[in-house]
Amino acid sequence: MTLLADLLSTVFERRYRRGAAGAALDGRPLTELAGALVGSAGETSGLALAEEILTRFDALADDEKLEFFRYLATAMNIDPDAVRSSLDAYERDPSKATYRSFAAAVEPARQEMIRRLNRVPGATGALVQMRADLLRLGGKEPELQALDLDFRHLFASWFNRGFLVLRPINWESPAHILEKIIAYEAVHAIDSWDDLRRRLEPVDRRCFAFFHPSMPDEPLIFVEVALNSGIPGSVQALLAEDRDPMPEDQADTAVFYSISNCQAGLASISFGNSLIKQVASDLAAELSGLKTFVTLSPIPGLTKWLSEKGFKWDVEQPDQMKALAAHYLLNVKSRGNMPFDPVARFHLGNGALVHAVHADADISEKGRAQSGGTMVNYLYDLSRVSQNHEQFANTREVIASAEAKSLAASASLTMTQER
Numbered sequence: 001m002t003l004l005a006d007l008l009s010t011v012f013e014r015r016y017r018r019g020a021a022g023a024a025l026d027g028r029p030l031t032e033l034a035g036a037l038v039g040s041a042g043e044t045s046g047l048a049l050a051e052e053i054l055t056r057f058d059a060l061a062d063d064e065k066l067e068f069f070r071y072l073a074t075a076m077n078i079d080p081d082a083v084r085s086s087l088d089a090y091e092r093d094p095s096k097a098t099y100r101s102f103a104a105a106v107e108p109a110r111q112e113m114i115r116r117l118n119r120v121p122g123a124t125g126a127l128v129q130m131r132a133d134l135l136r137l138g139g140k141e142p143e144l145q146a147l148d149l150d151f152r153h154l155f156a157s158w159f160n161r162g163f164l165v166l167r168p169i170n171w172e173s174p175a176h177i178l179e180k181i182i183a184y185e186a187v188h189a190i191d192s193w194d195d196l197r198r199r200l201e202p203v204d205r206r207c208f209a210f211f212h213p214s215m216p217d218e219p220l221i222f223v224e225v226a227l228n229s230g231i232p233g234s235v236q237a238l239l240a241e242d243r244d245p246m247p248e249d250q251a252d253t254a255v256f257y258s259i260s261n262c263q264a265g266l267a268s269i270s271f272g273n274s275l276i277k278q279v280a281s282d283l284a285a286e287l288s289g290l291k292t293f294v295t296l297s298p299i300p301g302l303t304k305w306l307s308e309k310g311f312k313w314d315v316e317q318p319d320q321m322k323a324l325a326a327h328y329l330l331n332v333k334s335r336g337n338m339p340f341d342p343v344a345r346f347h348l349g350n351g352a353l354v355h356a357v358h359a360d361a362d363i364s365e366k367g368r369a370q371s372g373g374t375m376v377n378y379l380y381d382l383s384r385v386s387q388n389h390e391q392f393a394n395t396r397e398v399i400a401s402a403e404a405k406s407l408a409a410s411a412s413l414t415m416t417q418e419r
Contacts (some may be wrong), residue, residue, distance in 0.1 A: 161222030
């Protein structure tokens with residue numbers, strides 16, 4: 001980590017002290033404290049109110065948290081009449097004063113409350129957890145979905161790329177960080193400390209994570225990388241216990257084989273694209289022999305989609321599975337003409353392309369269940385990433401290699417025959 005990153009982490013590494021010794025509790029209902037916090041003028045009193053709100057919220061039962069969220073969503077919402085009248089005033093007389101009035105009217109008081117809560121040292125992590133509770137409990141209630149948009153609006157600013165610190169994770173990293181890598185791994189489970197060691201210690205393995213200065217002990221997202229000779233087609237081979245590590249200067253390919261989001265409260269706050277591009281750029285600068293940057297990615301909804309559509313498929317027929325997977329990735333769309341597969345949406349949106357599909361690439365129980373064992377390489381051509389991103393954003397066209405397109409075309413006959 002750079003010296004600047006170290007300094008930032010040191011400056012911002014302030015622990016959130018819940019219920020500090022000797023602090024007198026206000027005692028009013030939590031909803032009243034929220035209103036008082038927004039209306040408070042003094043910094044000291046505001047911090048005391050914010051700390052008490054965070055402390056007491058954390059101790060609430062789920063039904064009480066839901067009640068508090070509903071209060072924020074209704075009592076601290078915008079006033080439509082005030083919005084309309086302030087907009088009318090601005091249209092009649094555009095000025096600094098009328099614009100300020102309109103801006104104040106369209107921002108609900110709960111946004112300012114969340115900002116003031118964040119003044120407490122260490123509160124950023126507590127607010128991320130608060131949003132995780134909101135997502136878990138809120139369901140599809142329209143008012144609570146609107147409240148979530150306020151959290152997302154603020155988090156998009158607080159967690160933008162300019163504030164994030166990229167750190168390498170290795171076998172020498174602090175134990176509490178390594179424990180979280182094990183816990184947060186969402187693609188290929190880490191079964192033991194020995195398993196983790198095999199992913200971090202060899203010279204042909206890398207791991208990188210984004211951290212926020214206000215949450216220095218909590219990875220936000222991390223990527224595991226294998227340095228390899230050629231593009232791999234099996235995750236079991238890539239992670240084999242008995243494999244021989246290769247000298248890093250002999251590697252020509254960097255394989256992003258696992259990308260895991262760590263914080264449920266940061267769902268839909270996108271920084272995974274920045275992570276991959278930054279890591280690829282850093283590795284290219286470190287190792288001049290690296291020419292190819294690819295993923296080895298799961299296809300999580302393939303077998304479920306095939307079953308729902310009534311297609312017969314057989315994992316014992318690898319060519320069939322490859323063709324069906326290619327068709328699914330290139331041709332099956334969801335709302336907005338976006339790829340149905342969420343992993344495809346992520347990588348294609350980052351500027352990658354569908355490069356190759358492999359059968360029997362993940363023969364674990366999970367791999368068989370979610371995709372019949374198939375996996376896909378998304379290729380990050382650093383010279384074309386920006387161009388691919390723009391093309392996908394504008395046309396929604398799935399950019400793919402000639403091999404992948406040919407596979408997808410061959411699937412149509414197979415699907416007709418097997419239906």
